[in-house]
Amino acid sequence: MPIGVFARRTGLTSSALRFYADSRLLSPAEVDPASGYRYYTADQVGRATALRRLREIAMPLTAVEAVLDAGPEEAARLIDDHVARVLGEAVAAQRTAGLVKSSLRAVPGLPVVALQGPVLADAVEQVLTATARNPELPVLGGLRVEVDREAVTLTATDRYRLSTRTLVPSEPPAATWAATVAGDELRAAVVEVRRSTLVRVEATAQGVRLRLKGREDQYCRSLTAEFPDFRAMLDALPEVGTRVTVAKGSLLRALEEDLGERVALRVAENGTELRVSGGGRPGRRRLPATVVGRELDICFELTTLYPAVSTAVGPDVMLDLRGSDQPVTVRSADRGDLTTLAMPVRPQPATE
Template identity: 70%
Template sequence: MPDDELMPIGVFARRTGLTASALRFYADSGFLRPAHVDPVSGYRYYGADQVTRAAALRRLREIGMPLTAVETALDAEPDDAARLIDEHVAKVCEDAAAVRRKAASLTSSLTAVPSLPIAVVQGPVLADAVEQVLTATARKPDIPVLGALRVEATPEAVTLTATDRYRLATRTLVPAEAVSATWAGTVDGDQLRAVTQEIRRSALVRAEATPHALRLRTADREDRHCRLLPEEFPDYRLMLASLPEATTRVTVSKALLLRALEEHPGERITLAATRHGLHVVPAAEPTSAGVPVTATVTGQDLRISFELTTLYPAVSTAIGPDLLLDLRGPDQPGTIRSADRGDLTTLAMPTEPDRTPSARTARTS
């Protein structure tokens, strides 16, 4: 390679994002040898054709891939390299989940206060409820409760609630066994999500509260601990109590509405409800007739718009074949629930069809 095509180690480091010391280590280890080493000065030089490999090496190390696996991935065909990366990420996630479980268990064991039995529920029912309600969460490191699940237990019911400010989902479960305690806490949503498969395979789950965790106990499996968050959960009951009466009610098949939403090409949709039925209209094309969906509409005619990412999860997790949409106007939350079961209710915040998501944030925050 001609000398004018070579880069000294400092220039190559800036081009690739690797430090000079890292390049020396990778050269000495055989992962990335320089194209030329001056026999007199010992200066190392790299070629332009090495930039891609060096940048890939850096990125693989940034995701924590071991050096032996990095070397294999760098020399593999693209499909094999992608598989190796996926396998590494899966192991990292599995290890992280195990660490979180052990940390929650350790934190709980460090307190001398005994756990408080708060509920006994059917495992499959609890797992479904957790997954349904957690669709109304969002990962915001600065507001951790928006990714959490509020658990409220009384002798008569266990209520699960979550909200990301644009959706609110709440479901009430009937305990399988009577427990006299009354308790409320905010539970880490990611840790609950990670244990749902184990919960689903258990006939009964006994929930116990400690000062720092919710302990989930089953007959034939290891106890699972989910961290409690100290931050205050939003006063969702006050919000529900302050909602005005619905002015438009739509009874619609869940399957038909989902199909219309899935076929919709845009990010935002408008529901046009009239006495003739329901139409799903592209928000960017307000004059379009849209897709007709067989429905029964009572009350006032209404056009209301939603982000697809807000409305679709609320519809897809609803219980039962038929849904009730209680709508209160184009700027009020709409309620989505089963037409014949009231134990899961979701509120979805509408948007204006010409508003961007950032503008909607400013309007509803």
């Protein structure tokens, strides 16, 4: 087909096709020696379309060539690497832009609180596991930071999990303050935060400035959307009816087995074990546990329960169960400063 027809089929312009031919990324199937007209075949449409899409995600020509000439698995890896790099650069650009904008204002940041860098970094990483990337609800990707006269509380939720951790300030807080901070930007700042013995948090008009001792300051945007009213949900929770204490490592290994998308837990009244299985068939794996309270069967999505358990601090986890249709509270058996709530799902019938 002539170059004009091929251009319409692939979404590329004729000039772009000439450029890619000169770059040897997409050579014509045939070139008329007399007129110089270029012709392409239907078999080349797939490569041309892939080339256009890769360029739309700002992939450089050398990387495009590597993807087009690689096998499916290697090509997928190269694409993932490129996207991760682009996202990282975008987050870094947002943070730098925030610093520049804040420096243009005559009003300095409001000192809020000082925290130990390694402790803050750990807390951010733990709590951010409960965030979600949702274009329609970007606030679910944020971390709620609340400072009062005694403590700093970090909270995140994706509507199926809610994680919260309370930190003790290194110095008495200078102000009572709250904001929802962009989670991706906090993740990017964690590396530098961890290397600083002391982090001073300052509030600005558009975000937070993290002043690091001996290192370059970090800046994270605040999100303007209203954070979910999680306290109303917490206040409405019924009393805990069953408490299970189990070794964290044993429970994680059980969850890592091939259980499928759903995990079922069963506990007997005041029993000595926790039964773990996939789908709607409790009892496949029996773990030594201490059970206080009534018998209960409860089911979770694996992607909801596993992160809640894996981020718990210490060798043993405590599961506070309220019923098969109520959130379970997951926390360390000996440290209560990190708490995660995980929402169960309806048990799957054995015939499905």
